[in-house]
Amino acid sequence: MKILIIHNYYTERGGEDVVFEQECQLLESTNEVQKITFHNKRGLVGLFQFFFSIWNITAALKLKKCIINFNPDVIHIHNLHFASGPLIIRTAKRHDKKVILTLHNYRIICPTATLFFKNKIYLNSKNQSFPWEIIFKKGFRNSFLLTFWLAFVNWFHKKINTWNMVDNYIVLTNFARDTILESKFGIDTKKIIVKQNFTTPNQNLDSIRNNTFLFVGRLSSEKGIIFLIDVCLRNNIQLHIIGSGELENEVLQKISHTDTIKFLGKKNTNEIKLLMKEYMALLFPSLWFEGMPMVILEAFASGLPIIGCDLGAIPSIINHEYNGLIFEANNEKNFIETINIWNNYSQIQKEEMSRNAYNTYLEYYTPEINLITLKKIYN
Numbered sequence: 001m002k003i004l005i006i007h008n009y010y011t012e013r014g015g016e017d018v019v020f021e022q023e024c025q026l027l028e029s030t031n032e033v034q035k036i037t038f039h040n041k042r043g044l045v046g047l048f049q050f051f052f053s054i055w056n057i058t059a060a061l062k063l064k065k066c067i068i069n070f071n072p073d074v075i076h077i078h079n080l081h082f083a084s085g086p087l088i089i090r091t092a093k094r095h096d097k098k099v100i101l102t103l104h105n106y107r108i109i110c111p112t113a114t115l116f117f118k119n120k121i122y123l124n125s126k127n128q129s130f131p132w133e134i135i136f137k138k139g140f141r142n143s144f145l146l147t148f149w150l151a152f153v154n155w156f157h158k159k160i161n162t163w164n165m166v167d168n169y170i171v172l173t174n175f176a177r178d179t180i181l182e183s184k185f186g187i188d189t190k191k192i193i194v195k196q197n198f199t200t201p202n203q204n205l206d207s208i209r210n211n212t213f214l215f216v217g218r219l220s221s222e223k224g225i226i227f228l229i230d231v232c233l234r235n236n237i238q239l240h241i242i243g244s245g246e247l248e249n250e251v252l253q254k255i256s257h258t259d260t261i262k263f264l265g266k267k268n269t270n271e272i273k274l275l276m277k278e279y280m281a282l283l284f285p286s287l288w289f290e291g292m293p294m295v296i297l298e299a300f301a302s303g304l305p306i307i308g309c310d311l312g313a314i315p316s317i318i319n320h321e322y323n324g325l326i327f328e329a330n331n332e333k334n335f336i337e338t339i340n341i342w343n344n345y346s347q348i349q350k351e352e353m354s355r356n357a358y359n360t361y362l363e364y365y366t367p368e369i370n371l372i373t374l375k376k377i378y379n
Contacts, residue, residue: 001032001074001375001378002033002072003073003076003378004034004035004066004070004074005020005027005034005035006036006037006076006077006078006080006084006088007020007078008040008079008081008083008084009039009040009079014218015294016078018269018294019078019102019104020079022197022199022367023076023078023374026370030371034066036062036063038084040082040083041083050082050146050149053153055085056084057087059084059085059087060091063091064091064095067091067097072097073098074097074099074378075092075098076102077102079104081150086153086157086162089101089157089162089163090162090165093165098378099165099166099168100167100168100170100377101166101168101170103171104291105291106179108154108163109125109126109179109183110134110139111135111140111147111150111151114222114288115179116222116287116288116289117134119221119287120287121287121288122139125183126182126183129184131151135147135148164188166191167191168193168377169191169192169193170377171193171195172194172197172313173196173292174194174313174316175316176291176313193377195373195374195377196292196370197292198297198365198366199297199301199361199365200301201301201362201366202276202298202301204277205354205358207277207278209280209354210278211238211280212238212239212279213232213240213279213282214239214240214281214304215239215241215243215282216242216243216276216298217242217243217284217286218243218244219244219247221247222286222287223286223287224330225241225247227285228285229251229255231332232260232261233255233261237260240261240263240279241261241262244265244266269298272295277302277304280350281304282305284296284308285309285329286309287311287330288312289311289312290311290314291313292313296318299357300361301365302357303355303357304354305323305324305325305353305354305356305357306318306324306325307326307338307342308324308325308327310326310327310328314326321353322356323353323360324353324357325338
């Protein structure tokens with residue numbers, strides 16, 4: 001099978017990029033694959049990309065040329081915001097190609113993309129035909145104009161039937177599927193397919209684990225990092241932090257006078273996997289509806305249990321008291337109670353939970369399972 005995979009990189013590397021690259025590598029093992037990538041730019045060039053995303057003829061011509069030369073059976077789009085734009089869907093269908101679109105977030109129903117605004121879950125756009133409320137609240141980059149234009153691009157392509165041209169939408173969890181179907185966007189139920197992300201297994205998991213918790217993620221408000229640090233400081237909880245982001249300076253300032261919390265900086269995937277074998281549990285205090293966080297899959301692949309929030313799809317990924325523990329998001333009292341449950345486990349119980357975490361990976365999140373699912377979708 002000949003597969004063309006398209007992806008639009010944001011200005012900062014994230015989980016969507018990792019998923020795209022991993023799936024390309026996976027599919028190349030059994031199929032003829034070509035890739036088209038676009039890159040969002042900063043500054044004036046980025047602004048032009050953003051406003052021309054409504055009808056990007058340059059991106060469409062780039063795709064048309066590839067279709068003529070490669071003649072793919074399937075075109076799989078991972079992200080089309082903003083340097084490519086929805087016109088590539090129409091270009092693909094004009095050449096009678098099967099089009100698959102992965103929805104890594106909720107941008108198609110809300111300009112925030114995360115359903116998270118001003119440190120709270122925000123669901124109002126889901127119930128509006130046009131999201132005027134979040135536009136007036138300047139939900140995207142604190143700009144009325146940018147938020148309006150982003151919403152208008154999606155609305156315009158809905159009106160001219162672009163989104164209905166997609167043959168199948170891939171979402172990462174049942175929660176995401178239900179959230180999108182409950183919205184007024186109007187995607188056909190039969191077109192939405194749930195396909196989870198995957199990662200490669202970690203090696204040599206029999207190393208001795210320390211008595212420290214680990215956080216891995218972007219240092220931003222929606223990830224709950226400030227909540228986590230404050231609670232750990234007040235309760236003398238040993239924590240190591242891996243990541244980078246806009247709150248890095250605040251994080252460093254908060255932990256500058258303590259020995260209980262250590263900042264390890266930014267690490268690549270291989271470094272993170274090596275470190276995950278050393279810790280007793282991963283803390284996941286997110287405040288928003290995560291998609292399918294790669295850090296959770298990497299933790300399971302490393303036999304690392306997770307103590308995570310109860311938002312969105314997370315309770316369906318973490319099986320309470322099997323491969324981790326669930327606590328109420330942004331609730332310090334319940335979080336500490338959950339940490340105490342973990343601390344009261346015997347070493348044998350913790351080791352069993354670690355094995356369960358790895359077994360969860362083997363059951364759901366291996367490359368082999370993902371490849372089987374992709375082939376079913378493409379056919």
